[in-house]
Amino acid sequence: MSALHPIDALIAQLPKTELHLHIEGTLEPELMFALAARNGISLPYADIASLRAAYDFNNLQSFLDLYYAGAGVLQTEQDFYDLTWAYLQRAQADGIVHTEIFFDPQTHTARGIAFATVYHGISRALETAEAEWGMTSRLIMSFLRHLSEEDGFAVLEQAMPYLSGIDGFGLDSSEAGHPPSKFQRLFARCRELQLPCVAHAGEEGPAAYVREALELLQVCRIDHGVRSLEDATLVQRLAAERMPLTVCPLSNIKLKVFADLAEHPLRRMLEAGLVAMVNSDDPAYFGGYLGENLLACRRALDLGADEIVQLVRNSFEASWLAPAQKADWQRAISHIVAAWQVEQAL
Numbered sequence: 001m002s003a004l005h006p007i008d009a010l011i012a013q014l015p016k017t018e019l020h021l022h023i024e025g026t027l028e029p030e031l032m033f034a035l036a037a038r039n040g041i042s043l044p045y046a047d048i049a050s051l052r053a054a055y056d057f058n059n060l061q062s063f064l065d066l067y068y069a070g071a072g073v074l075q076t077e078q079d080f081y082d083l084t085w086a087y088l089q090r091a092q093a094d095g096i097v098h099t100e101i102f103f104d105p106q107t108h109t110a111r112g113i114a115f116a117t118v119y120h121g122i123s124r125a126l127e128t129a130e131a132e133w134g135m136t137s138r139l140i141m142s143f144l145r146h147l148s149e150e151d152g153f154a155v156l157e158q159a160m161p162y163l164s165g166i167d168g169f170g171l172d173s174s175e176a177g178h179p180p181s182k183f184q185r186l187f188a189r190c191r192e193l194q195l196p197c198v199a200h201a202g203e204e205g206p207a208a209y210v211r212e213a214l215e216l217l218q219v220c221r222i223d224h225g226v227r228s229l230e231d232a233t234l235v236q237r238l239a240a241e242r243m244p245l246t247v248c249p250l251s252n253i254k255l256k257v258f259a260d261l262a263e264h265p266l267r268r269m270l271e272a273g274l275v276a277m278v279n280s281d282d283p284a285y286f287g288g289y290l291g292e293n294l295l296a297c298r299r300a301l302d303l304g305a306d307e308i309v310q311l312v313r314n315s316f317e318a319s320w321l322a323p324a325q326k327a328d329w330q331r332a333i334s335h336i337v338a339a340w341q342v343e344q345a346l
């Protein structure tokens with residue numbers, strides 16, 4: 001067996017935060033089958049291997065079709081708890097100390113599941129992780145952009161009793177043909193509620209959608225944003241504003257945004273001064289959680305320790321942790337890097 005690469009050892013030791021994770025995208029095939037059995041639902045796959053074999057996507061939409069169908073096994077509050085708890089256990093094993101997760105309530109309310117069922121299941125797991133391990137989290141309610149703005153207003157109304165446990169709003173699902181401008185009034189309402197907004201933009205859609213997300217939705221982070229690189233003026237602006245871009249490398253490869261990880265622009269994004277960091281998006285479908293994304297990028301792009309540390313630091317900077325907590329984690333990173341450097345010098 002070959003020895004662990006020294007930078008991979010550093011990746012394992014660093015405290016990490018994840019800012020772009022769809023909880024429904026953490027539904028592993030094993031849990032999907034277990035919940036289907038528990039709820040008397042039959043899946044159109046003979047077994048786990050044939051389900052996994054279907055995870056061969058051509059683009060975002062081919063993934064979303066499977067992802068929304070898979071979420072159909074989530075019925076009860078306990079199901080949402082079990083889903084979230086399974087992710088949190090993996091996150092803890094991955095060295096994640098803080099996570100900001102998306103949930104897509106419309107995926108569930110459209111099937112007759114109450115908003116409260118979804119919300120309480122997820123929040124109870126997040127509270128348990130904080131009580132048991134001190135893992136902090138934020139919960140981001142995301143609107144489905146393939147649905148109408150009116151539909152978004154309707155789910156926002158259902159969310160109102162739970163707003164104290166919701167930390168921000170997002171925009172996801174099929175990007176092409178559903179520009180941020182479609183949700184300008186909805187996001188204006190979200191901002192009136194004094195909560196931060198983020199949006200998927202520039203994943204499959206053009207750089208112009210990133211501009212719209214900034215200008216029309218006034219987001220404080222761009223999810224993905226990789227196609228921003230097609231517009232040099234936009235890149236300069238994103239860098240000057242220190243606008244975070246929550247990049248998801250393995251997701252981009254599985255959804256064929258880039259042909260190969262070696263062609264991924266992550267390194268170029270850092271070189272351009274962008275506040276980019278690595279996230280897992282829908283790890284059960286894309287073949288890797290956060291640590292695996294970092295390891296795969298390190299290998300494919302030959303990232304050095306400085307770049308890995310920059311990505312991890314960017315993630316804490318862009319998080320919604322309080323400034324004092326961010327400073328504590330940045331100090332912790334400095335200590336770990338210093339100890340790692342001493343070890344390397346021996």
Ligand SMILES: Nc1ncnc2[nH]cnc12
Nearest residue numbers: 022172173174200281282
């Ligand atoms: N990568 C992605 N892009 C857009 N919507 C999503 N919903 C879950 N994953 C997504």
Ligand SMILES: [Zn+2]
Nearest residue numbers: 172200223281
């Ligand atoms: Zn996403």
